[in-house]
Amino acid sequence: RKEVEQDPGPFNVPEGATVAFNCTYSNSASQSFFWYRQDCRKEPKLLMSVYSSGNEDGRFTAQLNRASQYISLLIRDSKLSDSATYLCVVNIRSDYKLSFGAGTTVTVRA
Amino acid sequence: DADVTQTPRNRITKTGKRIMLECSQTKGHDRMYWYRQDPGLGLRLIYYSFDVKDINKGEISDGYSVSRQAQAKFSLSLESAIPNQTALYFCATSKEGGGAGNEQFFGPGTRLTVL
Numbered sequence: 001r002k003e004v005e006q007d008p009g010p011f012n013v014p015e016g017a018t019v020a021f022n023c024t025y026s027n028s029a030s031q032s033f034f035w036y037r038q039d040c041r042k043e044p045k046l047l048m049s050v051y052s053s054g055n056e057d058g059r060f061t062a063q064l065n066r067a068s069q070y071i072s073l074l075i076r077d078s079k080l081s082d083s084a085t086y087l088c089v090v091n092i093r094s095d096y097k098l099s100f101g102a103g104t105t106v107t108v109r110a
Numbered sequence: 111d112a113d114v115t116q117t118p119r120n121r122i123t124k125t126g127k128r129i130m131l132e133c134s135q136t137k138g139h140d141r142m143y144w145y146r147q148d149p150g151l152g153l154r155l156i157y158y159s160f161d162v163k164d165i166n167k168g169e170i171s172d173g174y175s176v177s178r179q180a181q182a183k184f185s186l187s188l189e190s191a192i193p194n195q196t197a198l199y200f201c202a203t204s205k206e207g208g209g210a211g212n213e214q215f216f217g218p219g220t221r222l223t224v225l
Contacts, residue, residue, distance in 0.1 A: 002152075004152060008150070041198075041219075041221075043200060043216035043218050043219055044153070044200070044216050046213045046214070087152070087153075097155065097168075098153075098155075098214065099152070100145075100153040100154075101152050102150055102151055102152045103152070
């Protein structure tokens with residue numbers, strides 16, 4: 001079983017729509033959670049960390065459900081520029097090892 | 111200027127050749143990492159280094175070696191390239207470990223094709 005699993009999508013949504021997707025992780029000892037964004041053929045960049053109480057950054061909201069071992073990302077009022085692959089990233093220990101999901105692709109159409 | 115740079119950006123080579131991928135950073139971070147990315151798979155850690163004298167294997171280190179020549183430089187070598195090493199390779203740096211708030215910064219990637 002993969003450590004981090006994501007629905008690959010693609011999620012095709014019109015501008016202004018809300019889109020949400022989840023990521024599940026296998027290790028209950030996981031401590032830190034992140035969403036990274038990766039544009040086509042570019043490097044991943046941190047979008048936001050995910051905190052236990054959930055957190056919001058503008059149009060983006062992240063939630064953590066430890067009991068069911070998943071995190072979610074919701075994008076409100078989608079923009080064309082939100083089209084990207086969103087990588088779910090989990091850290092088991094506070095040292096080095098980040099486990100990356102394969103990514104969820106979102107395409108926002110005009 | 112980019113904080114994390116990788117050279118070359120693209121490379122096509124033949125089976126059995128020795129290849130070196132270079133990574134340099136100006137962020138002043140101690141920690142550096144090499145990942146590979148394959149379609150349908152997440153990034154997988156090859157090697158990582160916490161300082162100049164520290165080298166550690168990641169989850170897929172077989173067939174690879176690294177050198178940390180200085181705080182700012184971390185090189186990845188394929189001693190004898192094989193076709194299943196065809197992938198997109200990323201170098202990354204971080205100030206500290208993987209805890210919340212300790213972001214990893216990635217270079218632009220090297221697309222390697224082994225024929």
